[in-house]
Amino acid sequence: MSARTKYLLDESDMPTRWYNIAADLPEPPPPPLHPGTGEPVGPDDLAPLFPQALIAQEVSSERYLEIPGAVLDVYRLWRPSPLFRARRLEKALDTPARIYYKYEGVSPVGSHKPNTAVPQAYYNAAEGVTRLTTETGAGQWGSALAFAAATYGLSCEVWQVRASYDQKPYRKLMMETYGATVHPSPSELTAAGRAILADHPDSTGSLGIAISEAVEMAAADPQARYALGSVLNHVLTHQTVIGEEALRQFELAEDSPDVLIGCTGGGSNFGGLAFPFLREKLAGRSTAVIKAVEPAACPTLTRGRYAYDFGDTAGLTPLLKMHTLGHRFIPDPIHAGGLRYHGMAPLLSHIYELGLIEAQAIGQRDCFAAGVQFARSEGIIPAPEPTHALAACIDEALRCKESGESKAILTALCGHAHLDLPAYGAYLSGSMVDNELAEDQLSRSLAELPTP
Numbered sequence: 001m002s003a004r005t006k007y008l009l010d011e012s013d014m015p016t017r018w019y020n021i022a023a024d025l026p027e028p029p030p031p032p033l034h035p036g037t038g039e040p041v042g043p044d045d046l047a048p049l050f051p052q053a054l055i056a057q058e059v060s061s062e063r064y065l066e067i068p069g070a071v072l073d074v075y076r077l078w079r080p081s082p083l084f085r086a087r088r089l090e091k092a093l094d095t096p097a098r099i100y101y102k103y104e105g106v107s108p109v110g111s112h113k114p115n116t117a118v119p120q121a122y123y124n125a126a127e128g129v130t131r132l133t134t135e136t137g138a139g140q141w142g143s144a145l146a147f148a149a150a151t152y153g154l155s156c157e158v159w160q161v162r163a164s165y166d167q168k169p170y171r172k173l174m175m176e177t178y179g180a181t182v183h184p185s186p187s188e189l190t191a192a193g194r195a196i197l198a199d200h201p202d203s204t205g206s207l208g209i210a211i212s213e214a215v216e217m218a219a220a221d222p223q224a225r226y227a228l229g230s231v232l233n234h235v236l237t238h239q240t241v242i243g244e245e246a247l248r249q250f251e252l253a254e255d256s257p258d259v260l261i262g263c264t265g266g267g268s269n270f271g272g273l274a275f276p277f278l279r280e281k282l283a284g285r286s287t288a289v290i291k292a293v294e295p296a297a298c299p300t301l302t303r304g305r306y307a308y309d310f311g312d313t314a315g316l317t318p319l320l321k322m323h324t325l326g327h328r329f330i331p332d333p334i335h336a337g338g339l340r341y342h343g344m345a346p347l348l349s350h351i352y353e354l355g356l357i358e359a360q361a362i363g364q365r366d367c368f369a370a371g372v373q374f375a376r377s378e379g380i381i382p383a384p385e386p387t388h389a390l391a392a393c394i395d396e397a398l399r400c401k402e403s404g405e406s407k408a409i410l411t412a413l414c415g416h417a418h419l420d421l422p423a424y425g426a427y428l429s430g431s432m433v434d435n436e437l438a439e440d441q442l443s444r445s446l447a448e449l450p451t452p
């Protein structure tokens with residue numbers, strides 16, 4: 001095998017279709033339910049929030065969805081993204097494992113999020129929508145949607161989780177540079193925000209609260225629609241460009257992954273990389289073990305209940321069958337803001353229930369130790385979220401060292417940390433703590449799950 005470090009595709013090799021894994025599952029995921037009637041929601045229920053094209057994709061049973069040419073044109077600004085062989089990290093670990101990472105930090109905003117922000121903005125613009133509202137945790141999704149909205153001439157309003165708004169002023173400036181308006185969440189602008197502030201004036205916010213605010217604003221304006229950066233089927237489907245490219249890059253490498261590891265907040269970067277490989281596995285062409293890694297302070301898959309729950313804190317969304325900590329659960333303000341969500345994508349939760357993937361939770365100090373080790377060997381400083389996957393990757397590589405096995409390990413390096421350096425500062429200064437899972441809060445919020 002040659003000593004190549006990067007496996008690059010030509011623009012002409014970019015996938016032209018997204019992969020919809022729902023078409024290949026042994027049974028379909030349970031449908032979203034209307035909280036009032038307990039019946040499956042129909043397109044009309046979703047029309048105030050999403051354009052028709054995305055509603056159709058959400059419920060599609062087609063295996064492949066054509067990527068519009070106008071979306072491919074924007075994708076070409078950074079896609080195809082590189083697949084790296086982490087030779088220097090392998091050397092530092094003295095492992096016989098072959099470590100690969102698919103790097104999404106090459107996008108304009110530094111993460112995988114534009115892979116779905118661009119098509120979402122495109123379909124909204126095509127249906128005459130003029131304004132998009134959304135939430136952002138780490139600031140990555142808000143930046144991505146702000147960029148995509150600017151591309152198609154839409155206005156964009158972002159509710160940024162308070163903890164992140166205070167920690168990450170540069171994310172706010174980035175969104176404003178793209179022309180978006182940014183509010184800290186909870187805000188006084190919405191009934192949902194005011195209700196939280198009345199009870200908790202110092203609330204650090206959560207993704208669930210910020211979603212309530214953005215949904216409330218979009219529902220009140222017929223010209224506006226809401227955009228979600230993770231969790232929903234169409235979002236995970238858009239992200240499959242990552243895995244489709246990686247499959248072709250493994251052909252170039254004349255290799256195939258034995259283990260695939262990604263971090264999960266709502267499940268989109270993980271699903272995006274993993275689903276095309278899972279298709280191969282379901283078809284008997286791969287035996288890869290596929291593993292999701294989540295924060296110990298927000299362990300949705302490993303500690304949450306598989307139940308119907310709201311996607312937001314105020315209970316404005318349809319009920320989604322998913323692994324959930326309870327929609328009122330507010331995770332500690334860990335640095336991986338993108339992983340602070342109380343639920344997990346229904347599609348991924350279903351796949352986990354089917355036993356097709358594994359899951360593991362890791363504390364943030366171990367994650368940042370892995371992030372620093374990765375940065376010092378590979379050069380790229382990983383966003384706080386993918387350090388979770390890297391910690392598991394390094395563990396796997398060290399197990400290979402012990403057993404002498406030479407496994408191929410693939411991970412999703414879904415973003416860089418250029419705007420998250422204060423988190424590394426906390427780690428390097430020794431002030432970072434391992435947030436405990438708030439057990440009391442968890443049992444309370446699980447007891448409050450809605451009954452459909």
Ligand SMILES: *Cc1c(COP(=O)(O)O)cnc(C)c1O
Nearest residue numbers: 140230265266267268269338415
């Ligand atoms: C948003 C984000 C996440 C978490 O969301 P997923 O849908 O689980 O991918 C993880 N990493 C980065 C860099 C993000 O921006």
